[in-house]
Structures are given as structure tokens and as C-alpha cells.
Amino acid sequence: MLSETADAIMDAAERRIRKAGYSGFSFREIAADVGVKSASVHYHFPTKERLAASVARRYTERFLSALDQEAVPGRTEIEAWITAFRRALHGDGKMCLCGVLGATSHDLPEEVMIEARRFFQLCLEKLEKRGLSHAKAVQTLAALEGAMLLANVLGDPSTFDEATASLAA
Amino acid sequence: MLSETADAIMDAAERRIRKAGYSGFSFREIAADVGVKSASVHYHFPTKERLAASVARRYTERFLSALDQEAVPGRTEIEAWITAFRRALHGDGKMCLCGVLGATSHDLPEEVMIEARRFFQLCLEKLEKRGLSHAKAVQTLAALEGAMLLANVLGDPSTFDEATASLAA
DNA sequence: GCCAATCTACCTATTGATAGATAGAGGAGG
DNA sequence: CCTCCTCTATCTATCAATAGGTAGATTGGC
Numbered sequence: 001m002l003s004e005t006a007d008a009i010m011d012a013a014e015r016r017i018r019k020a021g022y023s024g025f026s027f028r029e030i031a032a033d034v035g036v037k038s039a040s041v042h043y044h045f046p047t048k049e050r051l052a053a054s055v056a057r058r059y060t061e062r063f064l065s066a067l068d069q070e071a072v073p074g075r076t077e078i079e080a081w082i083t084a085f086r087r088a089l090h091g092d093g094k095m096c097l098c099g100v101l102g103a104t105s106h107d108l109p110e111e112v113m114i115e116a117r118r119f120f121q122l123c124l125e126k127l128e129k130r131g132l133s134h135a136k137a138v139q140t141l142a143a144l145e146g147a148m149l150l151a152n153v154l155g156d157p158s159t160f161d162e163a164t165a166s167l168a169a
Numbered sequence: 170m171l172s173e174t175a176d177a178i179m180d181a182a183e184r185r186i187r188k189a190g191y192s193g194f195s196f197r198e199i200a201a202d203v204g205v206k207s208a209s210v211h212y213h214f215p216t217k218e219r220l221a222a223s224v225a226r227r228y229t230e231r232f233l234s235a236l237d238q239e240a241v242p243g244r245t246e247i248e249a250w251i252t253a254f255r256r257a258l259h260g261d262g263k264m265c266l267c268g269v270l271g272a273t274s275h276d277l278p279e280e281v282m283i284e285a286r287r288f289f290q291l292c293l294e295k296l297e298k299r300g301l302s303h304a305k306a307v308q309t310l311a312a313l314e315g316a317m318l319l320a321n322v323l324g325d326p327s328t329f330d331e332a333t334a335s336l337a338a
Numbered sequence: 339g340c341c342a343a344t345c346t347a348c349c350t351a352t353t354g355a356t357a358g359a360t361a362g363a364g365g366a367g368g
Numbered sequence: 369c370c371t372c373c374t375c376t377a378t379c380t381a382t383c384a385a386t387a388g389g390t391a392g393a394t395t396g397g398c
């Protein structure tokens with residue numbers, strides 16, 4: 001359903017949003033990344049708000065499905081979450097996309113804010129479905145997002161492992 | 170040493186950065202908030218980079234000194250940290266300023282990135298000075314920043330208390 | 339007179355977005 | 369096979385608004 005170009009646009013937008021946030025990327029930058037003109041980006045995604053919202057929704061879907069694939073026998077549920085977040089951290093985009101968006105939540109266009117919030121709501125829902133209390137689910141997700149933030153700002157990926165070490169216990 | 174106007178400029182800049190990040194505010198917006206022209210903002214802070222870096226440094230100083238004031242008898246060290254972060258959350262700016270900046274760390278001008286990183290380094294140093302292991306310090310700070318992020322994006326301040334409930338134990 | 343502080347006015351670059359032209363693919367009908 | 373039409377996807381060119389930053393005049397207190 002999505003053309004090759006639309007896919008490449010979303011890839012470029014995801015990379016840039018994870019690095020610089022919603023107000024830190026432009027249509028022309030995305031277009032240059034993909035190798036087209038900015039008008040072509042508008043053809044596939046009429047507004048910046050819609051582009052960012054589409055990218056956030058795709059990110060959420062991919063993240064939740066990646067989580068399912070980390071659930072292997074002999075590994076606790078929380079270990080699977082740690083692994084999934086660590087993979088997101090070590091990919092070329094360093095931060096969680098919805099973490100970056102969520103940090104400036106009060107300045108986002110509505111559509112984008114809703115998608116960012118949805119990521120966290122679905123994560124909590126999933127954690128609770130695995131038997132965690134609401135409080136424990138919130139604590140786990142906060143610890144994982146905070147660990148990514150610290151690793152990012154300190155420029156040291158091993159900080160993520162240190163920060164999440166006690167979660168598995 | 171700092172004029173009244175320079176102070177008001179930093180106040181406005183801090184509010185806007187906490188809401189929208191480094192690329193989410195402009196000299197003209199700050200000027201309008203304060204009630205002067207944008208050229209006057211440039212007079213006090215020649216570049217955007219220097220303004221943001223100054224704001225981040227002041228935020229760090231204020232935060233660390235606020236921490237000291239939360240250290241009352243009969244309250245554990247970690248309870249003081251939770252209280253200090255909760256105060257930052259409930260102020261008009263919802264997120265931790267250095268948390269917002271740190272999320273887009275890889276896109277910041279160098280001076281600003283250094284100040285954001287410094288906030289986290291000093292926080293860790295202080296936690297370790299109170300007897301926490303490095304790992305425990307990292308876990309605590311990650312949990313607090315993550316708790317702010319979740320409360321912010323979910324639009325529910327009580328999430329912060331839920332997320333930090335187990336830290337005091 | 340001097341100096342800090344503010345102003346008006348402007349510069350160049352970039353922003354998100356739109357209009358309109360163009361090129362090519364794929365049918366439909368003769 | 370050929371012509372006409374439509375649709376998709378891209379382009380060029382442009383818009384008004386806003387960005388960060390600068391030059392130079394003005395104001396008012398010491």
C-alpha cells in the first residue's frame with residue numbers, strides 16, 4: 001500500500017525526529033535525505049503534523065511487534081522489554097521516538113501528541129496484561145525511558161545497562 | 170550582576186524550552202513574553218546557543234540548591250530527591266529542562282549539550298556522595314527523569330508519584 | 339560626555355505549504 | 369496499432385511567515 005518513496009520518507013523522518021524532535025526537522029531536509037524535492041514529500045504526506053503522526057504510529061506498531069519477538073523461553077518478561085529498548089537505543093536513532101516527542105508533549109500538534117501518548121498507553125496496557133500491577137508497570141516503563149535518556153545525554157550506551165540492571169530482579 | 174531584563178529573558182526562555190525544546194523557541198517569542206524587542210534579547214544574550222546554555226546552567230544551580238533545602242531531618246535522601254523533582258514537575262514548566270534538552274542531545278549546539286550533560290553528571294556525583302553505588306545512582310536518576318516524562322506525556326501528574334513510589338524503599 | 343540599554347530597520351536563510359507544468363504508465367475504443 | 373484519457377508521481381517556481389543575527393540611531397541616568 002505504501003510506495004517505496006513514502007517508506008523512505010518515513011525512514012528519514014523517523015531518523016531526524018529521534019535526533020532532534022518534532023521542531024527539529026524540515027520537509028527540505030527529509031526530501032534531501034530521500035533524494036526528491038520537498039513538494040514530493042508534501043504529495044505523500046500533506047502536512048508536517050500528518051507525517052510525524054504517521055511515523056509515530058508506525059514506530060509504535062513496530063516496537064510492540066519487536067517486543068513479541070523478544071519473548072523467548074527462559075527469558076523473563078522484563079528481560080524482553082530491556083532487550084527491545086536496548087535494540088532501539090543501539091540503532092542509528094539513539095532515543096525512543098515517542099520519548100523524544102513526549103518530552104515536548106505540550107507543544108506538539110494534536111495528532112502527534114495523541115500518537116505519542118498512545119505509545120505509552122499501549123506499553124502500560126501490555127505490561128499489565130503480563131500480570132504487573134499498574135504501579136509496577138509505570139515504574140518499569142519510566143525506568144526504561146529514563147535509562148535511554150541518560151545513556152543518550154551522557155553519550156555512554158553502557159549507562160542503559162547499569163540503569164536497567166535491577167529491573168530484572 | 171544580572172539585570173532585571175536579563176533575568177526575565179531567562180525566565181521566559183526556561184519556560185519555553187521546557188515546553189518545546191531548544192528548537193522550539195525563538196528570540197521574537199522570548200522578546201514578546203518579556204515585553205521588549207528581539208534586538209534587546211540579543212543585547213543580553215548574543216546568540217541562541219549562549220542563551221540556552223545560560224538558562225541550563227542556572228537551572229542546574231537552582232535545582233541542586235533546591236535539593237539541599239529538601240534535606241530535612243526524618244526524611245531519607247531519596248525522598249528529598251523525589252520531592253525536588255515533583256516540585257519541578259508541578260511548576261509551570263512541566264518537564265525537567267535538562268531532560269528536554271537531553272532528549273535531543275545529538276542535535277544541540279555544543280555549549281548547550283555540555284550544560285545538559287553537566288546537569289546529569291552533577292546529579293550522579295551528588296547521589297554517589299550520599300553513599301549510593303554508581304549503579305544505584307544511575308537507576309535513581311533514570312527513574313526520576315522517566316517518571317517526569319510519563320507524567321508529562323500522559324497528562325497526569327499522579328503518574329509521577331506512582332512511578333517513584335518504590336524508590337523510597 | 340559617557341555608557342548601558344533599548345529601539346527601528348534591515349539582512350539573508352529557511353520554514354511549511356501551494357499552484358501549475360510535466361512525464362509516464364495503463365486502459366478503452368476505434 | 370493508434371489515439372485519447374486518466375491517474376500517479378514528480379518537478380519548478382513561488383508564496384507569506386518566521387528564523388537568527390546585525391547596524392546604527394535614540395534614550396536616559398550618572
